[in-house]
Every structure is written in structure tokens, then in C-alpha cells.
Amino acid sequence: MKSKNNRREGVVYSTNPDFEYQDNTEETAATLPPQQQNLRVQLDKKSRGGKQVTLVTGFVGQDEDLQTLGKLLKTKCAVGGNAKDGEIIIQGDFRDKVMAVLLEKGYKAKKAGG
Template identity: 65%
Template sequence: MAKDTKNNDWKDRLNVVYSTNPNFQYETGNTEEAETLSPNQQKLRVQLDRKNRGGKVVTLVTGFVGTDDDLKELGRMLKSKCGVGGSAKDGEIIVQGDFKQKVIELLKKEGYTQTKPVG
């Protein structure tokens, strides 16, 4: 009985102890990232947020559809233009401080035409 060795990478099977099913096919659960929409198709929402931040204000940009690399690149551009820190993960960009109007202006300059302020 020949074993299929091309799909037998042990790193893909971490946390699977043993299977008695001879037809068992381990699924890695790798999901493909969504393709990044063009800037004029993105529907971004810009808002100020204070929740769970110790009373400090942050500018929150949500609604980005695309790859994590493109999200981080946009976040890096916004943070550097505002001269502050922040983060970009889980489809949202956090810019430290109250930069709502400046972020909206920067996004419109970059071609994000469907940007709208919230709240």
C-alpha cells in the first residue's frame, strides 16, 4: 500500500493527533485573501474612537477590502503623513490622535472617492 507523500508535510498537520480513517484528508484551512479593490471602489468610513483606549482619542478607518499588505501600506502612508503612530490590522487602520479631517483629505488625494465621515 503506497502512501501519498506529496501532501504529507507535518507542519500542515499540527494539532492533529491521529486518524483511523484511511481516506482522511487533512484540510489546512488556508483561505485566500480578498483581492484589493481599486481606491475609487473602496467604501471607507472614518471616525473618532475612544472605546477601550483609556480615554485617548484615535482616528479609525474601517471598510477596507483587500490584502493585508495593501492595508498596511495605506496605514503606513496615513501614519507618516499625520506624523503619529498607529496600527493596521483586521481590516481597519488606527491612527493615534484626532486626525479625522486630515485623514479624509489624504484619502481623497489618494483617489478614495467614497470616503465618508461617521459620527
């Protein structure tokens, strides 16, 4: 079965014998090494019903690597969270612990916000 993302949008039929369809597929960015990542660790409670979360932003790379880093941080803090769209959300105020883990793993991380 073809997935919906594989559809050729805008091209129905071409009479040109040399026509080659070009996909609009995006190449996934290669994950930068930890020394080149500029991560920002901040406390956030907007749109979360007043609950505090530790937000790690600025990750550049593949989703699998983001998920791996998110799982590591969630395990070290012993809490739940989520990792998607280049952000890692850790439930609760764990800025200091997250900073310590990131620096131990060789990431360049800064505290952001108050």
C-alpha cells in the first residue's frame, strides 16, 4: 500500500517523454555531535494548567536521537515527559539535574529564563 505522504500532488499526466517527477520529501538533518548542540534549559508553565515543566530546546538532529536523549533525561529525573519537535519536556522543576546530566554527556547547555 502507498502511504498518503507518497502522493504526487499537482501532477496528473504529462505528455513530455523526458518528464521526471521530483518529490517534495525532506532530507532529515544529521544529528550534530553533543559539543555542537546549543541546548537551552528553562522552566515553563504556560498552557499546562499551572503545572511546571522543565523544557529543553534547541536540539538539532534526527527524531530517534531526540527520543534517546529524552528517555535518558526522564530516567535520570525519575519522572515522565515527552520528546518531539526538537523539544524535550520533563515534568516538574528539574533544571539543575537536567543541566548536570547534559553537561556530563558533553552537551553545551545554558539555563534560560528566570
